[in-house]
């Protein structure tokens with residue numbers, strides 16, 4: 024029995040690793056550990072689409088969003104004009120929004136409604152996503168100057184008109200880097 028158990032475990036790990044490689048190759052997603060991958064598979068992995076999200080017209084109107092340069096998480100899909108060019112840290116960011124949206128269409132619609140209407144709520148949601156994005160950058164990039172540059176870019180973006188100037192640059196930088 025023990026031999027059989029070990030056999031099952033080994034085959035399980037081999038299949039798991041193949042899935043991991045496939046997922047990484049297909050999506051280029053920011054998976055750092057096997058456990059993270061297992062969670063993504065369990066949660067049903069998200070899709071990627073080149074089409075505009077269902078609420079695009081509203082986003083364009085409210086935030087003056089530019090389809091050329093915007094990635095949008097909606098329900099179970101990350102939408103972007105050029106998905107192949109999305110860097111892994113942006114995918115990490117959008118994955119956080121997919122989780123926040125709660126997995127159903129109804130919850131996603133509610134999430135977006137609140138996101139658009141409520142500045143404070145929008146800030147908490149974006150801060151969580153940008154913090155995770157920054158953590159990922161810190162894990163994969165070794166160069167301290169590059170990490171500092173990325174923190175600067177994130178703080179600039181988070182404090183910009185895109186999110187309705189919800190926070191100052193220095194507050195954003197502090198909140199993202201924990202300094």
Ligand SMILES: [Zn+2]
Nearest residue numbers: 116120149152
């Ligand atoms: Zn975001």
